[in-house]
Amino acid sequence: MERPLISVEGLARRFGDGNQPAVFENIWFGIDRGEFVCLIGHSGCGKTTILNVLAGLDQPSDGAVIVDNREIDGPSLDRAVIFQGHALLPWLTVMGNIAFAVSSRWPKWDRARVAEHSRKFIELVGLKGAENKRPAQLSGGMKQRVGIARALSIQPKMLLMDEPFSALDALTRGMLQDEVLRICADTRQTVFMITHDVDEAILLADKIVLMTNGPGAKIAEIVVNTMPRNERHRNDLHRHPQYYAIRNHLVEFLVNRSKAFDQEIADGSYDPRRLKLVKPGLAAVNPPAEVVPLRHTH
Numbered sequence: 001m002e003r004p005l006i007s008v009e010g011l012a013r014r015f016g017d018g019n020q021p022a023v024f025e026n027i028w029f030g031i032d033r034g035e036f037v038c039l040i041g042h043s044g045c046g047k048t049t050i051l052n053v054l055a056g057l058d059q060p061s062d063g064a065v066i067v068d069n070r071e072i073d074g075p076s077l078d079r080a081v082i083f084q085g086h087a088l089l090p091w092l093t094v095m096g097n098i099a100f101a102v103s104s105r106w107p108k109w110d111r112a113r114v115a116e117h118s119r120k121f122i123e124l125v126g127l128k129g130a131e132n133k134r135p136a137q138l139s140g141g142m143k144q145r146v147g148i149a150r151a152l153s154i155q156p157k158m159l160l161m162d163e164p165f166s167a168l169d170a171l172t173r174g175m176l177q178d179e180v181l182r183i184c185a186d187t188r189q190t191v192f193m194i195t196h197d198v199d200e201a202i203l204l205a206d207k208i209v210l211m212t213n214g215p216g217a218k219i220a221e222i223v224v225n226t227m228p229r230n231e232r233h234r235n236d237l238h239r240h241p242q243y244y245a246i247r248n249h250l251v252e253f254l255v256n257r258s259k260a261f262d263q264e265i266a267d268g269s270y271d272p273r274r275l276k277l278v279k280p281g282l283a284a285v286n287p288p289a290e291v292v293p294l295r296h297t298h
């Protein structure tokens, strides 16, 4: 079987003595190389727990995560995580924070090479000129930029983001979303991101994984973003012909289907290993039925 770059296979997580219900179970999905996947679901369904398992920071009760055909068994520099808070080292400068990660990744590199590589990523996130500042001298948005540069600088196979923009003001959030979209397109970075924000998912994701409410949360289906990356622009997202179809589908899921999903699948058609790939809005772009020309009779 040909596996995607990241393959989540039968994941379940139970906390406590084993008598409590699973937070989620039978979770299967894949992420292809270069793909940007968002996970959406209500608070408490287990999104952060799934991300922690992907990061190797938590162990599943059942199942496994396979990255590049190898089962993960702990944290690795192959998988970089960006949290909501930036977790920078306060005594190091911007350059120091990034260089620290770079030299952990490539311990044999000399100082000049580490600095040159780090500088490239500082520039990529628009922090040129702030190399010598310490975290306390930076705004929230700038700190998050350092976190993004640090994660990207180790060139991970996979970037994991847990609501990375939610603590930022709307203007900064928008600017950073645009930058992440551009950087991920330029670097073909594979990304798994948790968000609560439907518009953020539509702007950034190629696929949106929909998770039902816990306990016993499931992946209901996977929504394919039918707006191609180069047609997604934050300021006129709503003008795209597919936008409302996708948005309404996601909102309808969060408002209604996420809590009543067990009723929806009572007919037994649900197979967690073969999830539906839903393409809302695609019908709207289907070419109109061919018009049969009138036959001229002479």
Ligand SMILES: Nc1ncnc2c1ncn2[C@@H]1O[C@H](COP(=O)(O)OP(=O)(O)OP(=O)(O)O)[C@@H](O)[C@H]1O
Residues within 6 Å of the ligand: 015, 016, 023, 041, 042, 043, 044, 045, 046, 047, 048, 049, 050
């Ligand atoms: N270490 C733990 N011990 C016990 N229960 C835990 C632990 N970590 C998470 N949980 C429980 O697992 C459930 C899922 O938590 P998780 O943080 O993964 O949800 P989430 O979907 O990310 O929520 P949010 O959107 O609010 O961040 C919650 O009910 C939480 O209380």
